[in-house]
Structures are given as C-alpha cells and as structure tokens.
Amino acid sequence: MDKWEMYMEIHQLIKKGFSKTKVAEKLGISRSTVHRYLKKNPSDMSKWVDSIQTRTKKLDPYKELILSWLREHPDMSAAQVEDWLKERYEDLEVGESTVRSYVRELREEYKIRKETSSRIYEAIPDSPMGEQIQVDFGHTKQKAADSKEVKLNFIAFVLSNSRYKYTEWLDRPFTTQDVIKAHENAFKWYGGIPGELVYDQDSLIVVSENGGDLILTQEFQQYKESRNLNLRVCRKADPESKGKIENVVGFIKHNFAKHRVFHNIDSWNEQGWEWLNRTGNYKIHHTTKKRPVEVFSLERQHLRPVTKNIDIKYNYENSISRCVHKDNTIRYLSNRYSLPLGTFGKYETVCIKETEERELIIYSPETGEIIAKHNIPDGKGLLIKDRKHSRDRTKGIDAFMNTVAEHFNDSEMAYDYLQVVKGKYPRYMRDQLQMIVKETKINNKEILSTALKECIKRNLYGATDFSNVVAYLKRHRQMEDTTNDTAKNVTQVKGVSAWVMETEAQKREVDAYTAILEGDPV
Structure with missing residues (x-):
C-alpha cells in the first residue's frame, strides 16, 4: 500500500467511527503514523509525497549493495545490514532507525519478504556492578x-x-x-x-x-x-x-x-x-x-584485579599419548595414521582424542596445536593417510629452483639454466641445487651472473661446471687486482676470451677440461 492509499484508508476508517488505536491495529502501523496522516490536508499530503519521491536518501549510494545482501540473505536483519555497512565504510555515520526504515522500504519496493523465526526471551534482574x-x-x-x-x-x-x-x-x-x-x-x-x-x-x-x-x-x-x-x-x-x-x-x-x-x-x-x-x-x-x-x-x-599470570600447559588429562614413529605415523586401534613430514624429530609423543563424530584429533602435548585430523575407519590394519602429509616432490624442486634463481641478476635466465640441469640430472636435481646454493652464499650476484652467462655460452650445464667457472672468475679477479699491468697485456688468441685461455682444470684431466672451454673460434 503506497502513501496515498494509506492516507485515504485512514480517513475512511476514521469517518466510519474507528478509533485511532483500532485504525493503527487494522492497518498494521503505529499510532504516531495515524496522527501524522490525519494532520495533513490533501494539499499538504500531495506536496509531502512529491518531496519524498524526489528527495535523495542518505543510503541511496549503497542501495545496490544492500539489495544484493537482502536478495542473497532474505532473513538478514536491519541491524546486521548496519553492521556490514560500517565494517566496509568506517567513515559512514548513519542512525539505526535510518537503516531500519531504508531496509523496510527496500523490502516493500522489491517484494523481499523477511524470513523470521520466533524465540522466547526472559527478563532477568541486573546484578550489581562487577558482580x-x-x-x-x-x-x-x-x-x-x-x-x-x-x-x-x-x-x-x-x-x-x-x-x-x-x-x-x-x-x-x-x-x-x-x-x-x-x-x-x-x-x-x-x-x-x-x-x-x-x-x-x-x-x-x-x-x-x-x-x-x-x-x-x-x-x-x-x-x-x-x-x-x-x-x-x-x-x-x-x-x-x-x-x-x-x-x-x-x-x-x-x-x-x-x-x-x-x-x-x-x-x-x-x-x-x-x-x-x-x-x-x-x-x-x-x-x-x-x-x-x-x-x-x-x-x-x-572488578578484582588480575594479580598474577598463570602458565597454561596443555596436559590433556583425558587424552591418550602415542609415540611418533620415524615414518611420521602413530598407531591407534590397530591402524596407522599419518602425520605431516617432519613431525618425527620434532615430537617424541603426541596426544590424541576421539570425538563423537568418530574423528581422531592429534594434538601437540605442549601447545595444544592440532597436528592432524583423521576420520576413524571401521577396519583394522589400515594406513589412514592425508595427502597433505606427503611431500609434493615436483613442487618442492620447483620452489627450490625459484629460490636459487632469485640469487642471480637475471632470475629468468637462471631458472631456464636450472631447467636444463634438471633435465640432465633428474634424479640428482636436489643435490645439484644444493651445490649451487653453496656458491650463492659465498659469492656476490655479479660473479654468479657472469659465471651463469659463460656456462650458457659454453654449454656447461651442471653444478660442478658452474662451481669451476665461479672459482676461475674469482682467481682471475684476484690476479687482476695484484698484477693489473700484466692483465692488460693479455691478448686474445683466435677470438677466444682471455679467461678461457687461463682456465686451470679442476676435478678433470687437464686436456679434457681445456678442450671443453676453448671450443671453436668465435
């Protein structure tokens, strides 16, 4: 019922002899609303309705957002709408009655009926302060x-x-x-x-x-x-x-x-x-x-002041203790349950509790932190394993490669280099990366990046070759610092760079390593 219909209905009921209270009950409105409508003559009512239709409301900028909430959650209260608005817009200042009225009008306009459930509340006398x-x-x-x-x-x-x-x-x-x-x-x-x-x-x-x-x-x-x-x-x-x-x-x-x-x-x-x-x-x-x-x-x-701190330890009187086995599992009711990799060594024992939903919860005995959760099966002799507890080796190697590549000036070039090394040494890639990591810890990015470029140029894909090239560059720079004049007179032979000519083979036969480094004339 729009405002003009409400206005006409109120006046007709009053003419029929209904009291203002009965009119309010019959139309489902407050008595103050009835009083307000009766005070207006048709001319005043027309002006008021026109002003309402053209007036901009404070919550109009948020209309679509509020509508989306009401459509998705028809049982949403105006109080919750107010809280969500203030959570998203901290500077918004709006009264509770304004929000309630705006939400009510939106429900009427867009036919969004509120879902309600009855609840009984009991009045309780207030206790003294701090009691x-x-x-x-x-x-x-x-x-x-x-x-x-x-x-x-x-x-x-x-x-x-x-x-x-x-x-x-x-x-x-x-x-x-x-x-x-x-x-x-x-x-x-x-x-x-x-x-x-x-x-x-x-x-x-x-x-x-x-x-x-x-x-x-x-x-x-x-x-x-x-x-x-x-x-x-x-x-x-x-x-x-x-x-x-x-x-x-x-x-x-x-x-x-x-x-x-x-x-x-x-x-x-x-x-x-x-x-x-x-x-x-x-x-x-x-x-x-x-x-x-x-x-x-x-x-x-x-209130009584808190005079001391209490050290809370998670002892779980009603819990059952279980030893952590080296394969990162525990035994319970003739079954084995997995734990995250690394639990063995970190904990000697853990505490377990079985819930009413037949879920096994595994806790830290010291902090109460949940280590793992498993559903308890009906059978025996089973291994109940959470996929998250297994190492994703491919993901681990890729992450390791990304970490190593970040130590170079051109991380993309370094990652591409490591991809080739991975293809060449798939079973030993972690060892290869660990050898390169050692070099990144003791050398700066400039030496590492120079060595990387030379390895790619000379088709040297492997941690040992990379280490040898880094060692040569460091020796060469030391020689340049002490015998700078001599270094300036070093000449190029057949277009091959000077450092190739001075390379001393390590961990290889001299002839074999020299042949690799010299290659064909450039």
Whole structure:
C-alpha cells in the first residue's frame, strides 16, 4: 500500500467511527503514523509525497549493495545490514532507525519478504556492578571461501550489569585447556575478575552434580583454585538464570556470524573482536538503553584485579599419548595414521582424542596445536593417510629452483639454466641445487651472473661446471687486482676470451677440461 492509499484508508476508517488505536491495529502501523496522516490536508499530503519521491536518501549510494545482501540473505536483519555497512565504510555515520526504515522500504519496493523465526526471551534482574559474568558456548556452520561448509565453535562472556561482551572462536571442539585459556584472555579483555561466574552444565567444566554439590573436571578445579574463582553452574533446563548470555549467543550468531564467509580461524577471531568494538559493545542495548562500552568504563572499577599470570600447559588429562614413529605415523586401534613430514624429530609423543563424530584429533602435548585430523575407519590394519602429509616432490624442486634463481641478476635466465640441469640430472636435481646454493652464499650476484652467462655460452650445464667457472672468475679477479699491468697485456688468441685461455682444470684431466672451454673460434 503506497502513501496515498494509506492516507485515504485512514480517513475512511476514521469517518466510519474507528478509533485511532483500532485504525493503527487494522492497518498494521503505529499510532504516531495515524496522527501524522490525519494532520495533513490533501494539499499538504500531495506536496509531502512529491518531496519524498524526489528527495535523495542518505543510503541511496549503497542501495545496490544492500539489495544484493537482502536478495542473497532474505532473513538478514536491519541491524546486521548496519553492521556490514560500517565494517566496509568506517567513515559512514548513519542512525539505526535510518537503516531500519531504508531496509523496510527496500523490502516493500522489491517484494523481499523477511524470513523470521520466533524465540522466547526472559527478563532477568541486573546484578550489581562487577558482580557477575555469564559464560556459554555456541556453534555455527559457515560457508568457507572454497564453498564448503565449516563448523565453528565459540565461547562467549558477558558482564551482567554493563552487557560488555567477549568471544573467542575455534575451528575444532573446545577442550578444557582451551576453556581455561579463553578465560585468561577474557580477564585480560575485561581488565579484571568478577565476583561470580555463571555457567551451563558443560562437560568441559562439570563432571557431575550430586544434589547441588558440583564436581568439576580436574583441570578446571585446579584453575578455579589458582584464580580463586567463585563459580555457579545452572541447573539443567533453567534458562532464566543465564538469560543474558543466551541473548548474547544469539546476537553473535545472527549479527556477526550469519552470512559471513570463513577464511581462517585467526582472521575470523580478529573480525569478531572488531565486531565487538564496532557493534557488540558499542550498539545501544535495547534493555538498558545504554552503550555497553560506556557502562563498562564504570563497572571495570568494581572488578578484582588480575594479580598474577598463570602458565597454561596443555596436559590433556583425558587424552591418550602415542609415540611418533620415524615414518611420521602413530598407531591407534590397530591402524596407522599419518602425520605431516617432519613431525618425527620434532615430537617424541603426541596426544590424541576421539570425538563423537568418530574423528581422531592429534594434538601437540605442549601447545595444544592440532597436528592432524583423521576420520576413524571401521577396519583394522589400515594406513589412514592425508595427502597433505606427503611431500609434493615436483613442487618442492620447483620452489627450490625459484629460490636459487632469485640469487642471480637475471632470475629468468637462471631458472631456464636450472631447467636444463634438471633435465640432465633428474634424479640428482636436489643435490645439484644444493651445490649451487653453496656458491650463492659465498659469492656476490655479479660473479654468479657472469659465471651463469659463460656456462650458457659454453654449454656447461651442471653444478660442478658452474662451481669451476665461479672459482676461475674469482682467481682471475684476484690476479687482476695484484698484477693489473700484466692483465692488460693479455691478448686474445683466435677470438677466444682471455679467461678461457687461463682456465686451470679442476676435478678433470687437464686436456679434457681445456678442450671443453676453448671450443671453436668465435
């Protein structure tokens, strides 16, 4: 319904005796809109409609971009549109209501209906400043850059009074040590520790609950004691006691993560922290009507200072240790699982965990870094190998050749030379390159490039020949420095360059090497 139709409909309903409230309910508009339309006579209404049609709106330059988002993601909220705009255009200053109104008009104009899902929220009384942080976990499925789907897990924290938030993501399941590390990072983010931390009954923290007596995992119990934390774990099916963090988890999922493309976990976390500063902690909270960042500046003063640093080591109490064999594999349940080349020698043992999805995760026992992941098969006596763990020998040699070629003034000429050497010594190319690398480390580019040109000119393709030519050039230059006058009198015989005439054979019979160097007259 356009504005003129709305105007006429409002006046007709009022004439029929409907109250302004009933007119608003019947037409699905606000009472203020009804009041505004009733104040206008037809002449004023006509002028107003004409001004709207010709008026340029602040978001018009971004219209096509916003339309593309809405068409691709019909369930996208106006709040997320606002966040994406500010992420791409840092200097853009626009109000929340402006974006909401513009998105609504685009949906009406282009018939883009918003997909919605109902959710129940519970009002929770605010805790005193610095009293409580609520903690919970969540997960999302994101589209990766290669169009594959990736499951991501996150832990979220929120200060109950200010609503100031922190989140951290992993592209694998959380371990108890990951949770402890996230707590340490959160306390650094907040600049202190609250009086109480509220959790759900997560198996990474709580082993069991016996009539209200909590039994924590061994690792988390030690951490609780070292930090002197006061913990409270919610009963099952008791969302009222942690309603704030429930809302935060939904906010992270639907405002930050939804429709965002995943590239790698490091950049994803960086984007998440930027989102917190830009939107998550800056946007006015609908309940408190304040910006969390502004209230947090006061609440921060009520937190207990972090007085000491804790050295977090990944001991994985529930993990199984396995020895790394010299063929870069481990044994588990009568099967062998590959590790990246070079793991043997770097680690004597690794830790492994089997997930509910029957995936074997192999960790570093010291840092918790994931070394490899494998799906666990049904059979026995199998070698489960990841192709990425095998050396791509061709790619390795090519990369090695590129590196060596960069040591010459004309890297393309050097690479072409090495290609011929590779064809001549395919099985020994790595050895050939290592011999040439030794020369590049002790000689400058000028000598190397001169030697390269002479080798190509004389058809000398091989590391030994190249080294011999480099050695001659160095000797020759030393002779020039000490006996410069004598060097000037050296003459050319039959058009062959002087250095060829003075070449002393090395590692060859004298006659054979001299014949190679002299060749035919030029």
